[in-house]
Amino acid sequence: MARLQSTDGLTEEQHELVELVREFVDEQILPVAGALEAKDEYPTEIVEGMKEMGIFGLMIPEEYGGLGESLLTYALVVEEIARGWMSVSGIINTHFIVAYMVLRHGTEEQKQRYLPRMATGEVRGAFSMSEPGLGSDVSAIRTKAVRGDDGGWTVDGQKMWLTNGGSANLVAVLVRTDLGESDSPYRNMTTFLVEKESGFGETAQGVTVPGKIDKMGYKGVDTTELVFTGHRTSDEQVLGGEPGKGFYQMMDGVEVGRVNVAARACGLARRAFELGIDYSQQRETFGKKIAEHQGILFRLADMATKVEASHQMMVKAARLKDAGQRNDLEAGMAKYLAAENCADVVEQSFRIHGGYGYSKEYEIERLYREAPMLLIGEGTAEIQKMIIGRRLLEEYKAR
DSSP: OOSTTOOTTOOHHHHHHHHHHHHHIIIIIHHHHHHHHHHTOOOHHHHHHHHHHTGGGTTSOGGGTSOOOOHHHHHHHHHHHHHHOHHHHHHHHHHHHHHHHHHHHSOHHHHHHHHHHHHHTSSOEEEEOOOTTTTTOGGGOOOEEEEOTTSOEEEEEEEEEEETTTTOSEEEEEEEOOOSSOSOGGGGEEEEEEEOOSSSEEEETTEEEOOBOOOSSOOSSOEEEEEEEEEEEOGGGBGGGOTTOHHHHHHHHHHHHHHHHHHHHHHHHHHHHHHHHHHHTTOEETTEEGGGSHHHHHHHHHHHHHHHHHHHHHHHHHHHHHTTOOOHHHHHHHHHHHHHHHHHHHHHHHHHTGGGGGSTTSHHHHHHHHHHHHHHTTSOHHHHHHHHHHHHHHHTOOO
């Protein structure tokens, strides 16, 4: 076990699980990540391996067929997987958010229907808030569900940036349901659980997944749009069975999602540090290893400090949530700090590699394209600062 990113107070079971995942990453992910990423190929064999390890049900309680682990354990697992290939961590992160939302907010019937199959990976989740012209302004959602005379719902609209949009067969979708019960747009939103087939094209009645969005990085995992055209659904598919609570359900899911984005940034940053410190002890200039040059030595010190600080902030946020305490301040801080630090650590490692860092033969080139996604996923840095600032004003209100 490396000195950086160690976590105090773990049980023997937690240590064993994290070590098992680390071995899986070293043996099954790192050797193939570059080739799969270059082809933008979905990592089917890796996903099957994670199913066998029970990772898809890591936080689902044992009564529903999962392992019943904590958010901290899950975050540490995500950290290890992201160290191998961030796209793989994205596959399980969105699945985890949907499972968490069903567990926390679903009816008992919804829990019994979905969680056991989510635990095995048979049902795979995606969640959807964003829209093409939306950005971070969730209150401006236009996708709408209208209740019919028969009591059912008809959904129309276009959603954007679904991770696992093609491979998932269960999507938690936030839509507008203007029932006239409140002037607040946030109280007129509902989360629907939409079942569909995996793949592209028309994957359910009135539900179309146009195809994969071609991205700079974050390859392998499918990122898609989702188009609703007269999709018919019912009250049974309203998360929790009661309309109007969707925004708060989604924000609860995003809160734990931010811990996991922080964990992904921690894993990616650690890999960039590992690559940089290894390369610096092999490459020679002016008659000595570049690690012996003060400029490079200072970079390594700065990188390691940021890797360690991000990890500890992420661990604190996860432990607060596990303790049942409010953690939106700490989750926002962890996501903001870890993503910014990750981008910086990756760039410093890229600079250590010199011209070779620009070559696709070196792993750091892939990391350099992946890191920017963490700056905008689950809320941009500016959104995190707003959350952090508002919570600080609550905590330190002037007397």
